[in-house]
Amino acid sequence: xxxxxxxxxxxxxxxxxxxxxxxxxxxxxxxxxxxxxxxxxxxxxxxxxxxxxxxxxxxxxxxxxxxxxxxxxxxxxxxxxxxxxxxxxxxxxxxxxxxxxxxxxxxxxxxxxxxxxxxxxxxxxxxxxxxxxxxxxxxxxxxxxxxxxxxxxxxxxxxxxxxxxxxxxxxxxxxxxxxxxxxxxxxxxxxxxxxxxxxxxxxxxxxxxxxxxxxxxxxxxxxxxxxxxxxxxxxxxxxxxxxxxxxxxxxxxxxxxxxxxxxxxxxxxxxxxxxxxxxxxxxxxxxxxx
Numbered sequence: 001x002x003x004x005x006x007x008x009x010x011x012x013x014x015x016x017x018x019x020x021x022x023x024x025x026x027x028x029x030x031x032x033x034x035x036x037x038x039x040x041x042x043x044x045x046x047x048x049x050x051x052x053x054x055x056x057x058x059x060x061x062x063x064x065x066x067x068x069x070x071x072x073x074x075x076x077x078x079x080x081x082x083x084x085x086x087x088x089x090x091x092x093x094x095x096x097x098x099x100x101x102x103x104x105x106x107x108x109x110x111x112x113x114x115x116x117x118x119x120x121x122x123x124x125x126x127x128x129x130x131x132x133x134x135x136x137x138x139x140x141x142x143x144x145x146x147x148x149x150x151x152x153x154x155x156x157x158x159x160x161x162x163x164x165x166x167x168x169x170x171x172x173x174x175x176x177x178x179x180x181x182x183x184x185x186x187x188x189x190x191x192x193x194x195x196x197x198x199x200x201x202x203x204x205x206x207x208x209x210x211x212x213x214x215x216x217x218x219x220x221x222x223x224x225x226x227x228x229x230x231x232x233x234x235x236x237x238x239x240x241x242x243x244x245x246x247x248x249x250x251x252x253x254x255x256x257x258x259x260x261x262x263x264x265x266x267x268x269x270x271x272x273x274x275x276x277x278x279x280x281x282x283x284x285x286x287x288x289x290x
Contacts, residue, residue: 066142070149079198081156082143084176089163090124091132098125105165108252117162140180147182152198155190171231178227185224215239 073080092100101121147153155177157169170191177187196206205213216237221229236243243251 063141063145067145067149070142070145070151073146074150077152079152079154079194080146081154082139082146082177083156083158083173084139084143084180085164085169085173086158086162087132087139088136088172088176090127091129091136093121093124093163094127094132095129098122101125101163103163105168106163108166109163110160113161120162137180140176142180143177144181147186152194153177153186153190154195154198155187168231174223174227174230184227187227188223188230 089100098121143153155170155173157173158164159166159169174184174187174191177190178184193206196203200206204211208214214237217230217233218235218237219229219232220234221232223230233248234245236248
């Protein structure tokens with residue numbers, strides 16, 4: 001294994017609340033490996049409640065009322081997922097008159113889901129750009145207030161909807177949390193240990209120990225000191241398999257090839273054959289022609 005400093009786990013994480021008495025403010029859902037079963041019992045899921053974010057915040061962006069609210073949330077024990085990126089990306093759509101919604105990487109978004117976002121994106125494309133940046137910054141400050149008050153924060157990015165590109169969106173969310181005033185190490189905890197404490201009853205994730213469920217990144221620098229380092233990934237250990245930089249760079253090309261193969265086969269009724277070939281291509285069992 002390369003001699004990189006392993007400083008933190010970075011996993012795609014969720015945002016739900018723990019128990020009916022302590023609902024969370026927002027929710028996103030993590031990618032799960034088919035071979036990895038969740039350690040959370042169904043009884044725990046049935047006690048969770050999902051609440052829409054932001055409804056208790058005043059329109060005026062002052063600090064007094066929000067700090068009081070943050071203390072009340074902390075006292076209730078309610079975990080919070082800020083999902084700052086959802087509003088931030090819409091601000092970017094407004095600033096660019098819609099061009100941001102077609103930036104590099106948006107081709108990885110689910111085309112079916114994107115059809116449901118057309119009206120929303122169109123609406124934000126017509127927004128006055130100067131009306132929203134102040135709120136964008138203030139939401140980050142409020143997130144830092146929650147952290148200072150002792151609220152358990154979990155990172156979420158709403159990846160896959162709106163213009164939120166899967167994978168980079170989590171790094172964007174961490175950067176926004178730090179921009180709002182959180183220390184990098186505390187933003188990282190929102191993606192690792194905090195989520196494990198809330199959702200994992202067996203405490204089998206969010207830590208380094210034998211038998212733990214942990215996807216690990218290897219970075220040449222320390223994300224706990226400089227949050228942009230979370231993007232500088234040299235290797236990943238996922239589901240017990242080591243993937244070097246070369247393998248990581250090949251992965252998007254394999255996914256695109258699989259999608260293209262399935263799309264080409266579908267009109268001819270070769271769906272089953274296409275899926276089998278796509279799985280083989282993605283796993284590396286066959287060579288993709290250049």
